[in-house]
Amino acid sequence: MILIVIFMAGIVGYGSYVPSFRIKPDEIAKIWGEEAERIKKGLGIQEKSVPALDEDSATMAVEAAKNALAVAGISAKKLGAVYVGSESHPYAVKPTATMVAEALGATPDLMAADLEFACKAGTAGIQICMGLVSSNMVNYGLAIGTDTSQGRPGDALEYTAGAGAAAYIIGREKSQILAQIDATYSYTSDTPDFWRRPHAEFPTHGGRFTGVPAYFKHVMSATQGLFEKTNTRASDYDYFVFHQPNGKFPLEAAKKMGIDTAKLKQGLVTPVIGNTYSAASLIGLASVLDVAKAGERILVTSFGSGAGSDSFALSVTANIENRKNGVPLAHYVAQKEYLCYGLYVKHRKKLKSL
Amino acid sequence: MGVNMDESLAITWRRIPERYRLEGSECTKCKTSYFPTRKLCPACRRKGSIATKMFSGKGTIYSFSEIYAPPAGFELEAPYTIAIVQLEEGPKITAQIVAPHPQVKIGDSVEAVFRKIQEDGQEGLIHYGFKFRLVK
Numbered sequence: 504m505i506l507i508v509i510f511m512a513g514i515v516g517y518g519s520y521v522p523s524f525r526i527k528p529d530e531i532a533k534i535w536g537e538e539a540e541r542i543k544k545g546l547g548i549q550e551k552s553v554p555a556l557d558e559d560s561a562t563m564a565v566e567a568a569k570n571a572l573a574v575a576g577i578s579a580k581k582l583g584a585v586y587v588g589s590e591s592h593p594y595a596v597k598p599t600a601t602m603v604a605e606a607l608g609a610t611p612d613l614m615a616a617d618l619e620f621a622c623k624a625g626t627a628g629i630q631i632c633m634g635l636v637s638s639n640m641v642n643y644g645l646a647i648g649t650d651t652s653q654g655r656p657g658d659a660l661e662y663t664a665g666a667g668a669a670a671y672i673i674g675r676e677k678s679q680i681l682a683q684i685d686a687t688y689s690y691t692s693d694t695p696d697f698w699r700r701p702h703a704e705f706p707t708h709g710g711r712f713t714g715v716p717a718y719f720k721h722v723m724s725a726t727q728g729l730f731e732k733t734n735t736r737a738s739d740y741d742y743f744v745f746h747q748p749n750g751k752f753p754l755e756a757a758k759k760m761g762i763d764t765a766k767l768k769q770g771l772v773t774p775v776i777g778n779t780y781s782a783a784s785l786i787g788l789a790s791v792l793d794v795a796k797a798g799e800r801i802l803v804t805s806f807g808s809g810a811g812s813d814s815f816a817l818s819v820t821a822n823i824e825n826r827k828n829g830v831p832l833a834h835y836v837a838q839k840e841y842l843c844y845g846l847y848v849k850h851r852k853k854l855k856s857l
Numbered sequence: 858m859g860v861n862m863d864e865s866l867a868i869t870w871r872r873i874p875e876r877y878r879l880e881g882s883e884c885t886k887c888k889t890s891y892f893p894t895r896k897l898c899p900a901c902r903r904k905g906s907i908a909t910k911m912f913s914g915k916g917t918i919y920s921f922s923e924i925y926a927p928p929a930g931f932e933l934e935a936p937y938t939i940a941i942v943q944l945e946e947g948p949k950i951t952a953q954i955v956a957p958h959p960q961v962k963i964g965d966s967v968e969a970v971f972r973k974i975q976e977d978g979q980e981g982l983i984h985y986g987f988k989f990r991l992v993k
């Protein structure tokens with residue numbers, strides 16, 4: 504049971520990053536003798552992002568965080584905490600957060616840690632920062648979701664596993680808050696639907712049948728739980744952002760809850776960049792904040808396999824009108840260079856000899 | 858257990874501020890910027906005073922070269938561009954231009970990005986540092 508308190512915290516800066524390489528399902532389907540049109544329709548995906556050879560979860564986190572600092576208009580020295588959520592941290596042992604904080608120039612006067620909860624470690628970081636900021640332990644906390652996820656060659660995940668990062672700076676100064684976080688609610692259970700053991704290169708998953716007990720159960724329970732605790736309903740919100748492992752699941756979840764699917768459109772970016780795992784719901788939120796207007800309300804629900812969902816109710820403030828320059832998500836979505844499967848294999852180092 | 862590394866761990870540690878965030882120095886007397894960092898201003902000598910300075914990462918292409926026969930460890934990235942970048946604060950530095958493999962011209966505007974430079978095999982350190990990206 505989680506108590507809902509009135510948080511004196513909100514988003515004062517946000518930023519995203521998506522690498523510029525893309526691969527289309529057609530290229531992947533050709534290799535495995537599958538029907539590309541059926542896959543594109545079934546997964547609701549047109550293409551997915553692929554990192555450059557010199558990009559990983561740490562480098563993408565830095566890009567997204569620099570955009571967030573630019574939007575907030577604050578120096579990295581003011582950050583009191585940095586949390587990096589990922590399921591593809593560059594090291595098994597050695598924090599990503601220290602590298603990110605060092606590259607930003609936020610060290611050494613801060614607390615930092617890495618988080619892992621499949622695709623929801625980024626939103627878990629936001630909740631930690633909300634606590635630290637509301638309790639005056641820090642003035643600003645940075646929470647990042649970043650992933651360069653891998654699907655086993657030939658596995659259905661290969662069509663969707665993308666790369667990207669999103670960074671959020673949580674603060675309490677009213678004059679700086681772009682979106683107030685009104686409430687958060689989490690729904691958690693031990694549901695093993697997707698996992699990766701130490702030293703395993705690729706994840707294992709229970710297949711499509713796990714959608715109902717894992718994704719849908721957690722996303723819907725967290726969202727409806729938040730409605731209940733805040734005494735709100737679907738019609739009170741202008742935008743919804745749900746974790747998006749593919750282009751279909753979020754729309755299905757919305758329909759099941761009687762939410763107008765048009766409210767999901769702005770925050771549904773997986774069809775053009777793939778599933779960015781820990782970054783997925785947070786990149787969707789960045790896409791919404793890029794166009795949101797004062798007074799609008801947003802509901803975001805992440806999902807991490809294993810399993811859990813974090814829901815947030817946000818109210819956009821008038822400060823959004825004077826938001827400082829960051830690079831909008833649309834810039835990264837538009838900038839792209841296509842790879843054939845051969846170059847993709849090289850990029851993701853899928854050959855044993857690489 | 859110690860591992861075989863291309864440079865000593867102590868050197869790697871010392872270079873992190875310079876490599877991760879372009880930290881150099883500036884003589885507060887004559888306002889000359891230095892990268893990499895210096896302990897003494899060659900112009901002002903003992904009358905000068907050196908302070909740490911974080912460079913903006915903005916600059917222009919001063920000169921460049923296309924690499925088709927890369928050194929060991931960079932084979933997968935070829936072909937790529939190595940450029941001498943003139944930073945807006947003055948100093949010139951050599952660095953890689955990031956993919957997608959761009960058509961570079963002298964005078965093009967660039968900005969620094971944080972990227973993976975090299976890995977010490979499968980079990981060693983991952984070295985990070987600055988590269989540059991064309992600004993359109």
Ligand SMILES: [Zn+2]
Pocket residue numbers: 884885886887888889898899900901902905906
């Ligand atoms: Zn001097």
